[in-house]
Amino acid sequence: MNKHRRNFIKQSGIAATALATVPTIAWSQLSDENGSEQILKKLSKINDAYIEDLLARQVNNPGDRWEGGVIDQYNLPNANTTCWFIVRVASAYATKFSDYHLSAKLERPLERAVNCMLNVQHKDGTIDLHTTNFHSTPDTAFLVNYLSPVYVVLMRLNRPGLQGFISKLESFFSNAGKCFLVGGIHTANHRWVVCAALARVNSFFPNQEYVARIDEWLSEGVDMDPDGQYTEQSVSIYSPTCDDMFLTIGRLLNRPGLLDVVRKNLEMTLYYIQPGGEVLTDASGRQDNAQIGYLNRYYYTYKYFAIKDGNAVFAAVCDLIEEQMPEKISRFISFLLEDPIFEKSLPASAGIPDNYFKRFSHSGVFRIRRGTTDISVIEQNPTFLSFMKGNAVMQSMRLAAAFFGSRGQFIAEKCEVVGEKIILSRTHTHGYYQPFPADKRVGDGDWDKMPRSERPTSELQTINYQISIIESNGKLSIDISIDGTDHVPVSLEMSFRKGGELSGVTPDKHNEDSYFLESGNGEYKHGNNMIKFGPGVTTHKWAQMRGMLPKQEGLSVYLTGYTPFKHTIELS
Numbered sequence: 001m002n003k004h005r006r007n008f009i010k011q012s013g014i015a016a017t018a019l020a021t022v023p024t025i026a027w028s029q030l031s032d033e034n035g036s037e038q039i040l041k042k043l044s045k046i047n048d049a050y051i052e053d054l055l056a057r058q059v060n061n062p063g064d065r066w067e068g069g070v071i072d073q074y075n076l077p078n079a080n081t082t083c084w085f086i087v088r089v090a091s092a093y094a095t096k097f098s099d100y101h102l103s104a105k106l107e108r109p110l111e112r113a114v115n116c117m118l119n120v121q122h123k124d125g126t127i128d129l130h131t132t133n134f135h136s137t138p139d140t141a142f143l144v145n146y147l148s149p150v151y152v153v154l155m156r157l158n159r160p161g162l163q164g165f166i167s168k169l170e171s172f173f174s175n176a177g178k179c180f181l182v183g184g185i186h187t188a189n190h191r192w193v194v195c196a197a198l199a200r201v202n203s204f205f206p207n208q209e210y211v212a213r214i215d216e217w218l219s220e221g222v223d224m225d226p227d228g229q230y231t232e233q234s235v236s237i238y239s240p241t242c243d244d245m246f247l248t249i250g251r252l253l254n255r256p257g258l259l260d261v262v263r264k265n266l267e268m269t270l271y272y273i274q275p276g277g278e279v280l281t282d283a284s285g286r287q288d289n290a291q292i293g294y295l296n297r298y299y300y301t302y303k304y305f306a307i308k309d310g311n312a313v314f315a316a317v318c319d320l321i322e323e324q325m326p327e328k329i330s331r332f333i334s335f336l337l338e339d340p341i342f343e344k345s346l347p348a349s350a351g352i353p354d355n356y357f358k359r360f361s362h363s364g365v366f367r368i369r370r371g372t373t374d375i376s377v378i379e380q381n382p383t384f385l386s387f388m389k390g391n392a393v394m395q396s397m398r399l400a401a402a403f404f405g406s407r408g409q410f411i412a413e414k415c416e417v418v419g420e421k422i423i424l425s426r427t428h429t430h431g432y433y434q435p436f437p438a439d440k441r442v443g444d445g446d447w448d449k450m451p452r453s454e455r456p457t458s459e460l461q462t463i464n465y466q467i468s469i470i471e472s473n474g475k476l477s478i479d480i481s482i483d484g485t486d487h488v489p490v491s492l493e494m495s496f497r498k499g500g501e502l503s504g505v506t507p508d509k510h511n512e513d514s515y516f517l518e519s520g521n522g523e524y525k526h527g528n529n530m531i532k533f534g535p536g537v538t539t540h541k542w543a544q545m546r547g548m549l550p551k552q553e554g555l556s557v558y559l560t561g562y563t564p565f566k567h568t569i570e571l572s
Contacts, residue, residue, distance in 0.1 A: 035345055037097070039322050039336075044097035046330040051092050051100060054085050058109055065119060068112030079120055079127040083143045084331075086113050090150040091333035094157065107161035114168045117143075121172060125179035137183025138190035140176050141197035145248065147172075148200040149334035170204065177201040181213050187286075188231040189238045189245075191217045196245035199252040214249065222246075222261055225362035228268030233363060234286040235272050235279045236293020239265060243301040251339075262301055263309075269298060270313065271358045271367045274374045275390055277324050282376060282383045282396065283365050290383060290396065290552070295321055296328035300335050307341055312350035319349050357471070359417065366422060370474035372529070377422050377469055379415045382549055384424055384467065387476065387571050390529035393497045394571070395554060401482060401563065402489040403463050404430045405547035410465050422469040427484075431460035461485040463563070475572040483564040491545050492559040492569075494533060495552040500526030504534070505557055508543050515557045516541065522557060532572050537561055 059066045059077050066077035070085040089110055092100040100106055121127055122135055129139040151169050154162055180198045185191055195214045202210040223231040232238045243262045250258030272280045273295060281293045299321050306314035321329060336342045358367045364379035374388040383396035401408040412424035433455040442449050461484070468479040482490055496502065498513075504522035508514035517536025524531045536559055543558040544551055559567065 036343060039326075040095060040333070041097045042322070042326050043330045043333050043336075044092070044095050046327050047088055047091050047333060048099050050088050050330075051106075054088060055109055057081075058085065058112065059116070066116060067119070068109075068114075068116035069120070070113065076130060077116075078130040079117060079143065080129065080139075082113050082116055083146055086110060086117075087146055087150055087331060087334060089113075090154055091330075091337075094150075094153045094337055095333060102157075102159065104161055107159070107165070110162070111165040111168065114165055114172060117172050118168055118175075121175055124183075125175045125177065126183065133186070137179045138185050138187075138193055140179055140183075141190075141194045144173060144176050144197040144200055145193065145245070148197075148204075149338040151204070153334050153337045173201050173204055177205065177207070177210065181209055187238075188223050189234075189242050191220065192242050192245040192249070196248040199249045203252050211253065214253070222258075224261060224264065227360040227362045228264040229360065229363045230265065232285045234281075234284045234288055235269065236281050236284070236288045236291070236297065238286055239269065240297035240301065243298065247301050247304060259305075263305060266298065266302060266305060266314065268360070269295075270317070270353055271356065271360075271369075273317070273352060275372050275388055277320050280365070280367070280376050280386070282386055283363060283378050283381060294325055294328060296325050299329045300332050303336075303346070304339075304341060306346050307344050310347045312347050313352060315346040316349035316352045318346055320352065364415070368471050373474035375471060375474075375476065377424070379412050379424065382409055382411050384410070384412060385469065385476075385478070387531060389474075389531050390527070392500060392524055392526040392529035392531045394494055394524070394531055394533070395497055396493075396495045396552060397478075398493045398495075398549065399465070399467070399480065399482075400491055400493075400545060400548040401463055401465075402542075402545045402547060403428070403461075403485070408463070408488075408545070408547050409549055410467075412465075412467070420470055420472075424465075424467045424469070426465045427462065429460055429462040431457040434458055463488065475570065477568060477570050479566075479568050481564075481566050486563055488563040489540060489542055489545055490561045490563060490565045491543055491548060492567075493543070493548075493551070494557045494559075496524045496531075496555045496557065497526070498554050500524050500555070502555055502557065505536075506538075508541065508558070510541075511544060511551065511556075513555050514543055514551065515555065516543070517557050517559055524555070533557070533569060535569070537567055 054070065057071050059069045059071065061067050069077040069082045071077045072081045089106050092098040093103060093106045095101060124135060126135045126137055126140045127143060128134045129136050133139050147169065155166055180194055185194060195217050198210045198214050230239050230242050243265055246258045246261045249255060274280060277295045279293050279295055281288045282290050295317065299318065302314045302317045305311055306318055354369050354371055356369050366377035368375035372390045376386045378384055382398050385397040387394040399410040407428055407430055410426060413426045416423045433452050436450040436455055440454065463482065463484040466481045470477045502515060502522060502524050504520060505515035505517050508516060516538045517534060518538040519536050521532055521534030522536065538559065539561040542560065
């Protein structure tokens with residue numbers, strides 16, 4: 001037996017002498033009463049639907065670099081698609097609820113896929129993320145984190161037909177360990193992804209150098225603010241990624257403090273949940289900003305701590321995910337099979353918070369929930385407000401003035417809470433540039449050698465914004481005041497999601513899916529839900545002004561005017 005495999009089995013609490021008879025984690029003995037089998041049955045059925053298509057997309061070209069790999073929707077073979085092939089096919093193989101359970105039909109495709117992974121792995125242990133990153137340590141770490149539960153689960157099966165797959169996957173992990181010891185990162189979350197991969201490889205092939213490298217990264221400190229949010233504030237992608245990674249490191253290295261990091265973020269995330277299981281993304285600093293995102297990526301960590309801590313609210317989050325978006329969590333099958341904790345039932349669930357006014361001051365976010373009405377006020381963000389009523393969604397409210405180009409886009413610099421009123425404000429001054437100081441002139445006419453930052457200014461103009469927001473039982477009153485320089489065109493944009501219907505508005509002749517609320521109230525209906533907004537005002541028909549951020553996707557409604565501009569709009 002491989003020495004490292006024997007060490008891993010020992011660390012996992014499995015006697016090496018009993019390897020030949022080691023069963024899968026006693027899922028076959030579970031009853032339907034605890035719900036564990038029920039969700040695995042559901043996820044297995046979903047996962048099975050992928051298998052034949054995946055098998056058909058596996059490259060069959062002996063001698064080719066990508067032999068055994070898997071192509072994506074653009075017919076590009078790549079390591080990530082091949083990784084997810086392994087995850088899904090191995091999950092079908094491993095769970096007794098799959099039609100492919102222990103099917104020899106899957107054994108050779110799995111071995112061919114991991115052989116491809118070895119073939120495209122560079123000598124330094126890295127793989128390429130073909131869309132952007134090459135010789136990438138963090139992207140290699142992501143793959144190791146996804147493939148490790150597969151390794152644990154399939155190794156326990158001890159199937160003769162998997163020996164080649166297991167051996168080659170061990171080689172992939174061992175090679176990857178080389179880059180984890182020396183490789184760099186791009187983003188904040190990459191540190192924890194690499195650390196989790198190091199913890200994984202260390203659990204298979206114990207090496208104190210792996211632990212030392214983890215500690216080197218951790219010595220920078222965990223990038224969590226007092227609210228419980230990570231640096232990137234990426235609620236739908238990288239916050240749950242960080243949670244997964246800290247859980248992995250904490251669990252494998254027995255670092256309970258890292259488990260508390262995850263708990264804190266999960267507690268905060270309860271107040272970022274929106275109707276339908278969405279999460280607020282408008283404050284994100286990453287690619288999910290203002291995109292529709294869901295809770296599904298948190299499933300593994302919420303379920304782990306719901307069971308470990310007996311947390312009834314976390315259990316309610318798991319229930320919501322399992323009921324409303326099971327197709328988004330079938331990728332977690334191998335995680336559920338890997339850890340014996342998931343043999344246990346979720347505790348009886350309590351309600352997810354849905355009636356609160358919370359300020360996350362370090363994250364610059366106000367979250368207000370009144371049943372199916374969900375409100376977000378965001379500081380230092382062009383989207384300063386979003387409003388949801390069930391599945392009727394005003395994705396964003398933004399404000400701009402045609403003031404010296406992009407300088408007119410309102411982004412709050414200051415936020416105050418006075419009583420029940422949230423006040424966002426900004427002041428900006430700009431003017432014109434005088435001749436470059438004589439004692440600094442070169443005389444060759446090169447504009448770049450005469451930076452504007454060193455030129456005296458004149459004819460200074462100032463614009464002042466103040467937005468006051470009052471919430472009462474799910475209704476909003478928004479007072480908007482813009483003054484300073486007079487006669488500046490102003491445009492307020494409300495962006496509603498496509499799929500609903502607007503009434504009470506007038507189409508913009510110049511822009512598609514754009515409308516003006518000239519007077520009175522408008523309505524946006526989606527299904528059985530409706531948002532009422534107004535009264536309107538339209539002094540001019542220049543909706544998309546110069547310097548204003550481009551129109552968002554969806555149906556945009558505009559109110560317009562000139563400075564000094566004062567108007568109150570209500571949402572209900």
